[in-house]
Amino acid sequence: xxxxxxxxxxxxxxxxxxxxxxxxxxxxxxxxxxxxxxxxxxxxxxxxxxxxxxxxxxxxxxxxxxxxxxxxxxxxxxxxxxxxxxxxxxxxxxxxxxxxxxxxxxxxxxxxxxxxxxxxxxxxxxxxxxxxxxxxxxxxxxxxxxxxxxxxxxxxxxxxxxxxxxxxxxxxxxxxxxxxxxxxxxxxxxxxxxxxxxxxxxxxxxxxxxxxxxxxxxxxxxxxxxxxxxxxxxxxxxxxxxxxxxxxxxxxxxxxxxxxxxxxxxxxxxxxxxxxxxxxxxxxxxxxxxxxxxxxxxxxxxxxxxxxxxxxxxxxxxxxxxxxxxxxxxxxxxxxxxxxxxxxxxxxxxxxxxxxxxxxxxxxxxxxxxxxxxxxxxxxxxxxxxxxxxxxxxxxxxxxxxxxxxxxxxxx
Ligand SMILES: NC(=O)c1ccc[n+]([C@@H]2O[C@H](COP(=O)([O-])OP(=O)(O)OC[C@H]3O[C@@H](n4cnc5c(N)ncnc54)[C@H](O)[C@@H]3O)[C@@H](O)[C@H]2O)c1
Numbered sequence: 518x519x520x521x522x523x524x525x526x527x528x529x530x531x532x533x534x535x536x537x538x539x540x541x542x543x544x545x546x547x548x549x550x551x552x553x554x555x556x557x558x559x560x561x562x563x564x565x566x567x568x569x570x571x572x573x574x575x576x577x578x579x580x581x582x583x584x585x586x587x588x589x590x591x592x593x594x595x596x597x598x599x600x601x602x603x604x605x606x607x608x609x610x611x612x613x614x615x616x617x618x619x620x621x622x623x624x625x626x627x628x629x630x631x632x633x634x635x636x637x638x639x640x641x642x643x644x645x646x647x648x649x650x651x652x653x654x655x656x657x658x659x660x661x662x663x664x665x666x667x668x669x670x671x672x673x674x675x676x677x678x679x680x681x682x683x684x685x686x687x688x689x690x691x692x693x694x695x696x697x698x699x700x701x702x703x704x705x706x707x708x709x710x711x712x713x714x715x716x717x718x719x720x721x722x723x724x725x726x727x728x729x730x731x732x733x734x735x736x737x738x739x740x741x742x743x744x745x746x747x748x749x750x751x752x753x754x755x756x757x758x759x760x761x762x763x764x765x766x767x768x769x770x771x772x773x774x775x776x777x778x779x780x781x782x783x784x785x786x787x788x789x790x791x792x793x794x795x796x797x798x799x800x801x802x803x804x805x806x807x808x809x810x811x812x813x814x815x816x817x818x819x820x821x822x823x824x825x826x827x828x829x830x831x832x833x834x835x836x837x838x839x840x841x842x843x844x845x846x847x848x849x850x851x852x853x854x855x856x857x858x859x860x861x862x863x864x865x866x867x868x869x870x871x872x873x874x875x876x877x878x879x880x881x882x883x884x885x886x887x888x889x890x891x892x893x894x895x896x897x898x899x900x901x902x903x904x905x906x907x908x909x910x911x912x913x914x915x916x917x918x919x920x921x922x923x924x925x926x927x928x929x
């Protein structure tokens with residue numbers, strides 16, 4: 518049993534600490550009051566001195582307006598904020614009585630660790646960069662079933678402490694994961710470009726959806742399913758269903774921050790801007806489609822699901838609010854249905870009359886990779902006469918309602 522400490526026990530850190538606590542003695546420290554049945558929440562001095570391993574999972578926030586829930590491709594590119602990581606490192610330095618193994622989990626742009634963090638850490642400590650591929654709503658499952666575990670060291674070689682971290686993870690993992698060793702900078706790059714590949718993939722399949730809507734006689738699923746099966750040259754089927762755009766606390770903001778990195782290193786072009794710009798126009802196209810139907814039927818517009826995905830409260834980086842932004846920009850009102858949403862602006866709990874409803878949340882699409890999942894239940898009774906726009910094309914015909922499969926313009 519190892520003694521482990523987590524600095525920053527928020528959305529990522531707490532669940533990860535609790536997974537570790539099933540096998541090890543785990544403490545947690547946070548600047549906000551947190552509670553846990555499995556992790557001992559304590560002050561920073563106890564955490565540092567009672568832990569052999571110290572994981573840092575504090576935020577590396579992007580400035581306001583850079584999360585992807587509203588348009589940002591016109592804004593000046595910016596790096597993430599590093600203050601909380603610097604504060605955590607300073608606290609380890611000032612409280613530690615002996616040498617520690619410090620593991621940074623927080624997402625940062627390539628080059629950041631070497632430039633901004635390692636020079637601050639006392640040389641008696643050892644440092645690893647170890648970002649996670651984890652999504653909200655399935656943090657604990659993702660933690661023990663990762664696609665890979667990235668371990669970054671100064672020179673990219675397995676050194677003693679990197680091997681020890683692998684041994685530590687082997688005590689909690691369920692899927693015998695692949696380990697990728699690289700320099701700090703390479704692991705920063707693997708993590709953040711992984712997210713960019715996903716954003717680009719979603720941007721491409723949603724582009725096919727846009728063409729399906731304009732050309733006619735095309736069901737986007739026929740096209741993307743054929744492409745998804747093309748494993749000889751293209752790749753696997755995940756993220757090959759057109760629908761809502763890429764969203765959440767990580768993917769949009771990572772691309773938005775990479776715009777800054779492209780500028781900083783004078784790359785000469787900005788592919789990230791293109792990916793994010795496409796995402797915004799795809800949202801605007803969907804908003805326009807909803808407005809056209811609202812006008813045609815003289816109904817208001819409702820988005821079913823405000824958080825960036827089902828089962829979580831987080832509205833950060835939400836594609837629903839990006840679509841909502843364009844609806845409002847065109848002079849229309851938008852309401853949201855979402856019992857969990859952590860941002861209650863324009864959220865209603867039920868509908869008194871029919872509406873044009875964007876079916877943004879689909880549990881099966883979002884969580885099917887963790888096993889069989891039940892359908893999303895409506896968040897309230899849907900009034901007869903409503904028009905449901907399903908961007909995932911999964912909803913069957915329902916008596917009294919009109920169901921439109923956005924992205925399928927076949928006539929039969
Ligand atoms: N949430 C995810 O799914 C996810 C996935 C992969 C990577 N990440 C990365 O992990 C990091 C943390 O993300 P999160 O979603 O858990 O953020 P979060 O804001 O939910 O949690 C961070 C926690 O750190 C605490 N904190 C802030 N400053 C602190 C300080 N100086 N000392 C101690 N505690 C401090 C906050 O109070 C909060 O509880 C970010 O860099 C994020 O990009 C998150």
